[in-house]
Amino acid sequence: MRAFAYQLLTIDPHSSARAGVLHTPHGPIPTPVFMPVGTLGAVKAVHPRELKNDLDAPIMLSNTYHLYLRPGTEVLEHAGGLHQFNGWDRPILTDSGGFQVHSLSDIRKITEEGVKFQSHIDGSTHLFTPEKVMDIQRSIGADIVMAFDECTPWPCERAYAEKSMHMTHRWLDRCMARLKETGPKYGHEQALFPIVQGSTIAELRRQSSEYIASKDAAGNAIGGLSVGEPEEEMYAMAELCCSILPVDKPRYLMGVGTPWNLLENMARGIDMFDCVMPTRNGRNGMLFTREGIVNIKNKQWADDHGPLDPNGTCWVDTAYSRAFVRHLFQSGEMLGQQIASLHNLGFYISLMREARERIIDGSFTTWKNELLPRLKTRN
Numbered sequence: 001m002r003a004f005a006y007q008l009l010t011i012d013p014h015s016s017a018r019a020g021v022l023h024t025p026h027g028p029i030p031t032p033v034f035m036p037v038g039t040l041g042a043v044k045a046v047h048p049r050e051l052k053n054d055l056d057a058p059i060m061l062s063n064t065y066h067l068y069l070r071p072g073t074e075v076l077e078h079a080g081g082l083h084q085f086n087g088w089d090r091p092i093l094t095d096s097g098g099f100q101v102h103s104l105s106d107i108r109k110i111t112e113e114g115v116k117f118q119s120h121i122d123g124s125t126h127l128f129t130p131e132k133v134m135d136i137q138r139s140i141g142a143d144i145v146m147a148f149d150e151c152t153p154w155p156c157e158r159a160y161a162e163k164s165m166h167m168t169h170r171w172l173d174r175c176m177a178r179l180k181e182t183g184p185k186y187g188h189e190q191a192l193f194p195i196v197q198g199s200t201i202a203e204l205r206r207q208s209s210e211y212i213a214s215k216d217a218a219g220n221a222i223g224g225l226s227v228g229e230p231e232e233e234m235y236a237m238a239e240l241c242c243s244i245l246p247v248d249k250p251r252y253l254m255g256v257g258t259p260w261n262l263l264e265n266m267a268r269g270i271d272m273f274d275c276v277m278p279t280r281n282g283r284n285g286m287l288f289t290r291e292g293i294v295n296i297k298n299k300q301w302a303d304d305h306g307p308l309d310p311n312g313t314c315w316v317d318t319a320y321s322r323a324f325v326r327h328l329f330q331s332g333e334m335l336g337q338q339i340a341s342l343h344n345l346g347f348y349i350s351l352m353r354e355a356r357e358r359i360i361d362g363s364f365t366t367w368k369n370e371l372l373p374r375l376k377t378r379n
Helices: 048-054 064-069 073-079 082-086 098-103 130-140 158-181 202-213 231-242 259-266 277-283 322-331 334-361 364-375
Strands: 005-011 018-024 027-031 033-035 060-063 092-095 108-110 115-118 125-128 144-146 191-193 220-222 251-253 272-274 286-289 292-295
Touching: 005 334, 018 334, 027 033, 027 334, 033 334, 048 334, 060 064, 064 073, 064 092, 064 125, 064 130, 073 082, 073 130, 082 092, 092 098, 092 130, 125 130, 130 144, 130 158, 158 191, 158 202, 202 231, 220 231, 231 251, 231 259, 259 334, 259 364, 277 286, 277 334, 286 334, 322 334, 334 364
Parallel strands: 033 272, 060 092, 092 144, 144 191, 220 251, 251 272
Antiparallel strands: 005 018, 018 027, 108 115, 115 125, 286 292
């Protein structure tokens, strides 16, 4: 079997939800999959050993922009790449930094050459070109590397969205050429995923999907969604892209999202997801559960000595009470953020695991439709 190969196992009979396996140099990734976000090579408040042994996360996502600034490519190369640097022996995907550059709109300038920006750390000036971003990702050594793109804001005028889309396509060609000119640095292959853009304009999304599909990459991504547009527009664009992107390659919807976003987009043909929401919201006391969203800081939990989540799958769910975890948040104890982050990631990963089982046995759509209203409930 090649270093990268996607096996599509089955498609849900009542939707476009898919179950498969993406084989990589650092192990298989069962899909659908949620990728915990370890921006700087570590998931906030979660030990890598917990991520692997307690949660069984099959892959971690890290970020090119942030790792380039800290610790820098020289340190990563001396370590032997990110896998050696952080001790994570499973697959890693690196985002190209396009979204981070998008979020720095007041301190960056975009040209055909690339993006000139100021570091959010010390204000120093840097230039990201498609070639440089590929070189950085070679130094990081991720299994899956993302093409450099421009993530347009929402709302976005058609003229700008179209201009940006075509530039993203030209940048993709430069990314692909650079990878062909260079080789991996740590003895394993790296797969490039192109990114579909086009804002929420159907015609542009169609054009971009067709262009990306023509590149015959190991997998394909959909970017520029979950940037403020209504959920229904996100779903419509994801469905449109999936109707064009190759069936025999994994599809990755970048930066999405809530548990119901994952299930709804899964039903439209998406295989891979990432989002900071489970850990970021967890650090602020928001817990995702099968019975809805729990704000653990609310006073109603002050004397609730039942388990944190009686339906949870992570060990923290039954090891600690809601009263205790609320006490930790009220007291400013770091352990509260750690427990909440572990719970939320465990919830997301177990949701993906069950969704996969439901797709395989043909019950996904009924299960999803029954579960969605509960997921959105606020307690």
